Amino acid sequence: MMDVAANLEEIQSMIGQACKRSNRNPEEITIIGVTKYVTIERTEETINAGIANLGENRLEGFLEKYNHFGNKANWHFIGTMQSRKVKDVINHVHMLHSLDRSSLAKEIDKRAEKPVDCFVQVNVSGEESKHGLDPGKVIPFIEEIEKYSNVHVVGLMTMAPHIEDKDRLREIFRNLAELRDSIKEKKFPHAPCEFLSMGMSNDYDLAVEEGATHIRVGSKLVGS
Ligand SMILES: *Cc1c(COP(=O)(O)O)cnc(C)c1O
Numbered sequence: 684m685m686d687v688a689a690n691l692e693e694i695q696s697m698i699g700q701a702c703k704r705s706n707r708n709p710e711e712i713t714i715i716g717v718t719k720y721v722t723i724e725r726t727e728e729t730i731n732a733g734i735a736n737l738g739e740n741r742l743e744g745f746l747e748k749y750n751h752f753g754n755k756a757n758w759h760f761i762g763t764m765q766s767r768k769v770k771d772v773i774n775h776v777h778m779l780h781s782l783d784r785s786s787l788a789k790e791i792d793k794r795a796e797k798p799v800d801c802f803v804q805v806n807v808s809g810e811e812s813k814h815g816l817d818p819g820k821v822i823p824f825i826e827e828i829e830k831y832s833n834v835h836v837v838g839l840m841t842m843a844p845h846i847e848d849k850d851r852l853r854e855i856f857r858n859l860a861e862l863r864d865s866i867k868e869k870k871f872p873h874a875p876c877e878f879l880s881m882g883m884s885n886d887y888d889l890a891v892e893e894g895a896t897h898i899r900v901g902s903k904l905v906g907s
Contacts, residue, residue, distance in 0.1 A: 685906070687729045694904060698887070707894075711896055715737065715761070715880075721905045728905075729905055730755055742768050774796050778837065780840045782804060799835060803840070805841050808843060821866070825871060826871075829874075836873060838878030838879055840879075849889060859881055882899070
């Protein structure tokens with residue numbers, strides 16, 4: 684297994700090239716190291732390589748890593764959040780990437796000690812198996828959750844399907860970016876919606892070209 688530092692160098696170089704192609708500044712992009720597959724030791728190596736943002740998709744993994752490392756990293760929750768688990772983690776979450784229903788927003792509002800930065804998860808590709816809201820339901824959803832003052836919508840998140848078709852992947856990322864733009868224009872005080880959480884190991888370069896601000900990279904960074 685390669686060093687995390689060596690993997691990171693390669694990822695940063697790919698990001699740099701994608702930014703050149705799309706006229707972007709690499710500083711706009713946050714790499715979230717997804718440590719769900721790996722041990723505490725490998726997670727420590729990731730932090731030492733300079734990754735300040737880590738992501739976990741399951742409550743157990745999140746708490747294991749959070750309890751070990753505490754504030755040595757910013758902790759992103761990227762998986763489906765069960766409402767009854769919100770109270771156990773929400774006050775340790777730097778950003779929640781999977782807000783997808785108003786019952787979850789309500790529970791966050793109740794349990795959070797201060798406003799939580801959330802991405803609304805969108806099912807852009809329309810696959811049955813994917814979580815997230817249909818694109819057409821996102822704006823009504825954001826309007827509906829305005830009453831939950833501890834829920835702050837900072838952006839949109841999507842998971843692209845595992846396909847090789849780059850044009851299709853690009854189209855999915857572009858659709859999410861357009862939806863983000865249309866929400867941003869509305870200037871909702873509770874939903875500035877500036878960010879785009881999109882791109883994983885196999886497609887982060889395309890996602891960066893299409894405007895990703897947060898990429899979630901697991902296997903290519905830390906191994907699987
Ligand atoms: C696992 C996971 C990732 C990272 O996947 P890789 O393909 O290993 O980079 C990103 N986002 C979510 C929501 C995940 O569950």
